[in-house]
Amino acid sequence: MTPATHSAELETLELELLLEGARRQYGFDLRSYARPLLLRRLRRHLREERLDTFSTLQGRVLHSPEAMEGLLRALACPPDSLFADPAFFQAFRTRVVPMLRTYPSIRVWHAGCGSGEDTYALAILLMEEGLWGRCRLYASDASDGLLADARTGVLSLPGEQDVRNYQEAGGRRALADYYTRDGNWAVMHPALRDNIFFTQHNLATDGSFNEFQVILCRDTLLAFSRSLASRVHERLHESLARFGFLCLGRKETVARTPHAAAYEELEGTGRVYRRMA
Structure with missing residues (x-):
């Protein structure tokens, strides 16, 4: 040897x-x-x-x-800024939001929220689209420490690139309207934080806890083996209402999962699927 x-x-x-x-x-x-x-x-x-x-x-x-x-x-790999993937948020705004407008109430689950950057970005988008008042956004992660960070609503102060990303995502105001500056940190406004419910949930071991119209689980499944990813997809399918939307990362897919046939990918959205069965 x-x-x-x-x-x-x-x-x-x-x-x-x-x-x-x-x-x-x-x-x-x-x-x-x-x-x-x-x-x-x-x-x-x-x-x-x-x-x-x-x-x-x-x-x-x-x-x-x-x-x-x-x-x-x-082991977590959260985005390090607001609107880190502007193309996804732009596609969500143009393709998913019009259908969400038809719902009297909207439950959203951000599974694997990390320290909350994408969670607050989605909250900003829903607020701008006039949907925030009828939304309940649940954000979960296996790490209590990351959840504690996310609950504070304190993020790294957005820079010029973050502002450009927000604009590319279809932002309708100034990004600075949504936070108060505290040195090199941005404290998200209470109006955003009040409708977000952070909860500890381990995708690898915990079961479904509600039925949702939208589930974000982006760039989380990449860390899982194929067998574990299949079990997590089972859990996501159980948690998603019929005609609800599953949002994955660009390198993730429902193909070769137990419920691939139940979904229809929205064209031009980069891995946003609608549950049809």
Whole structure:
């Protein structure tokens, strides 16, 4: 056995022990996450924490809930700004919003909301379209720490590129109208925060908790293995009302999932599907 082979096998063993420890100690089952992506994010986390091995990280995680929270944050991949994908929000505004106008009330679920950037961007869009008063927006994540950040409504202060993204997304006002500046931070206005309900929910293990007209689950499934992604798609399908809208990331699809035939993709929206059955 070459030294490189031995090192790779040892890392694999350490990884398995780390994941098993997280499951037994905290109930977070990360074993079905896609391995290449999982390894990249964990190795980056080691560098950021200045740790040498997964075994060292495991020791921290087992003895410190804060270290476990840091691990969950490392595995999340939330956008780092408002309207980070302007094409999606523009497509949502032009193709989905007109149909939402026909609903007397609208329940939206943002599954895997991270620290809330896309959640607040969607809230701004719905407010501009006159739908916010009849919306209840539920935002969930497995990480209590990310949810705590999101609840504060404090985001990085938008820069020039963020303003351009907002305009490309069809923004109708000045982006600064929606927050108050506090140094290098933006505090989102209470009118946005009051209709958002942040709740802890683990897509890998928890079941459906309501029926929604819109579900956002964007760039979250990329971290999951095919078998886990299929189970999550089952959960999303159970949670989506008939003729409701499922919004995925551009590299995600309902193809090869248990309910692919139940959806119709809206042309030109970049992975927005309508449940037809």
